[in-house]
Amino acid sequence: MWKKISILILFAAGIQLGLFSAAGHASEYADTPTEQADGMFIPKQLTFVENMPYYVIPNTLLNQPEGSFAPQTVEVVEAEVHWATSGNWWKIKTDIGDRWVKTAPWQIEVPPPPTLRLMSETPLYARPSEAGGKTAALSPQEVAVVDAEKSWFRQAEGEYNPKRWIKIRTTWLGDQWVHLHLDEIGNLLPLDRQVFYPSIYYNSTPHVDYVSYQYEGYLTSIFVHQTAKFRSLLGSSYQFETAQGPKWAFGPGMPIVPDKQLLKRKQPSPLFVYPDEYSEIAATVPAGELTVTETATDPEAWWGSERWYHVKTDQAEGWFSPTYAEPEDAVDDTASLVLKASVTSIYRFPNTRISLNNGQIGPQTVQPLAAWTAPDGTRWYKISSFVGQGWIQLNPYLDGVVLKDRDQDIQVRSKRSYQGVFYQNEAGEFTHGSDTIGRIMDGEPAFRSDFVASLYHYERIGPDAEGWWTFKHANGYAVQVKDGELAVKTFWDSQPAGVVTLTEAPVKDRDSKQEALLLSLTHLRTLFGITAAYNDKVAYGDKHVTLSTLEHEISGFDLPKTADAGKLHLSGLLYEDLYMDEKEIGPKLQIMVKHREAADAASSVQLAQINHLYKLGYQSGLADIGLDVPLKPGINPLTIQFKVGERIVLQRDWEVTAAGG
Structure with missing residues (x-):
C-alpha cells in the first residue's frame, strides 16, 4: 500500500494533463539514459529511507513534484546506472501509474544482485569479520548471493572503493561471507568483438588501485579482440587478447563492425593510418566515391559519438572521418575579421584542435576564404596563412567581424557580471553575512532598496518631501520610486526619460529604520535590468536567488x-x-x-x-x-x-x- 504524505494538486488544461500523466520510457528524455531493472545491474526493488518527492517526468527543473512518498519499498521499472555513486533517476511503479524519483545513495537501500563473479581467489569467512580468520578460499567463479551488509553499495567518506561484506552460498560450507571492494562486486559478461584503442592503460585484473592509480602497462594505436566485460558498481573493464595473455582495459574502445557502403564526397578526403585524428595522414584522395569496408565508432568523443570509415581504394587505404576533413557545406564569406587577441591558432580542420603545422598569427585584419557553421552553431573561418590554408575560430571577447559594406556598424559587446548568490533561511528571509537583506513578499523574493543600491553602485537619495526615492548611477541613468506608487520615473543625465507603470507598487520594509523600500525581482528586472534566478526547488541546501546583469x-x-x-x-x-x-x-x-x-x-x-x-x-x-x-x-x-x-x-x-x- 502506498503511503502518501503530501499531494500537490496540479491545475492544467485537459491536453496538458494528458501529456504530463502519460507513461513513457526514459529514452524519451535525451538527458536521462536508463536501463531496464534486471536485478543484476539495476535493482528491481528500491527502499526509501526518507521522504522522497516524485515527478511525472525526470526533470526537477521543468516540473514541480506531484507529491512525496514516505519511507517504503517500491518496484523499479528502469533507472540510470550510477545509483550507487551519485544522484540517480528511477522510474517506479505506483498505484497512480509510473512515476520518477531522484535519489542520492544515502537516501536508499537496495537488495544485492542474485549472483556475482569472483575474479580472483577469495577468502571465505563464517561471519562478517576478518578477526576469526578465513574458513576457506574460493577460486574465480560465479556464486549465488544470499545477503549483504546494510548499505553494501555505498562509498565511505574519504574512501572511493571501500570493502563491503557479501553473504554467498557454497556447496560444502553452507552460507559464507566474502569481503570485497566495490569494484569487485560485479558480474562477467561475454564479448566477441574487434575494437581500436588510440591509447589505453591496462592491468592483468579487471580492478584499479584507486590509491596509487598505477597500471601494468600502456598501449597506443592498437586493434584488439575483446572477449569479456566485467561490470561493477564503480564501472566496467574490458578483457582483450595479447601475446602475453589476457589483459584488462578500463575503457570500451571503439567497436569495429563490417559495413560495406559508398560515401560520396565533394571535397578531398584525408585518410588516416588509424581511426584517430592524431595519427598520420596516409593519403588524401580527391573528391568522389569512397569504398567503405567497415566502421569504427568512438562513443566517448567529447562532442558526441564519432564515426570513422575504413576506406580502400586502388591508390590508398586508411580511415576517414567527416569531422577531420574539409566540410562539405562551407560557404563563401565576405566579412572581414579583425583579430585583436595576441595569438590566434590555426587548425587543419574546423571544429577540431589539430594544429596546422603549429601555426599561429597575431593581431591583424584578415579576409576569410570560406566559413562553416559547426553542428553546435559555432562559426569557423578558413584563411590563407604562412603555414598554408587552415581554419580559425574567433575570440568572442576581443575579436570583431566587419560585414561587407558595413564599415560603420555599431558594435555592441555584452558581458555577464555576477553579483552573487543570496540564501533564504527557514523564516523566509534573505541574508548577506549577518544582515537581513530581503524576504518573500506575495510569493516572490524582494530585496531592500539600500542593499540593491549598494550592490549595483547606485547613489540612493531621499526620500524627498513628496516621498520619492532617487537611485542614480554614474553612467547617467536614474530612477525614482515611491512607497505605494505604481508610476515610476526614469531619467538620463538628469533629464526626464520616461514614466513606467509597474504591476505592483514598491512598499516600505517594515523592519527598516531608514524606511527602505522592498523591491521584488520583477521590480529589479524592470527598473535596473537585473537578471535573477529564484531556486526554490533544491534537492540539497537552501533556497536561494542568483543575481547578475548583462x-x-x-x-x-x-x-x-x-x-x-x-x-x-x-x-x-x-x-x-x-x-x-x-x-x-x-x-x-x-x-x-x-x-x-x-x-x-x-x-x-x-x-x-x-x-x-x-x-x-x-x-x-x-x-x-x-x-x-x-x-x-x-x-x-x-x-x-x-x-x-x-x-x-x-x-x-x-x-x-x-x-x-
Missing part, C-alpha cells in the same frame, strides 16, 4: 547626419553572452530610435530587430542589428536609446537631414 560596451558609434531617402537605416552587430541558468529570467537589450518632436511619442518609436547569426564560441554568439527610421524631408531631431529593461545603458540625441528639405 553589461554592454558600445563602440563604432558614428551616427549619420544625412539620409538620401525617406528613411534612415542603422545597422550593427551584437556580440552576445549566451549563458543562462535554467531558472533565470532577465530582460534583453533593446535599441530604439524616436522622433523628439513627434506629436504621438509612442508611435514615433522604432525598435531595432536583433537576429542571432551564429555562435562564436562557448556561450558566445553574434547577432545582426537592423533598424529603419522613417524621416520627413528636412531636419529630423532623433534620440537613440540602448536599454535593458527600463535601465538606460546609453542615450544620445542627434539630428538627421533627409533629402527634399
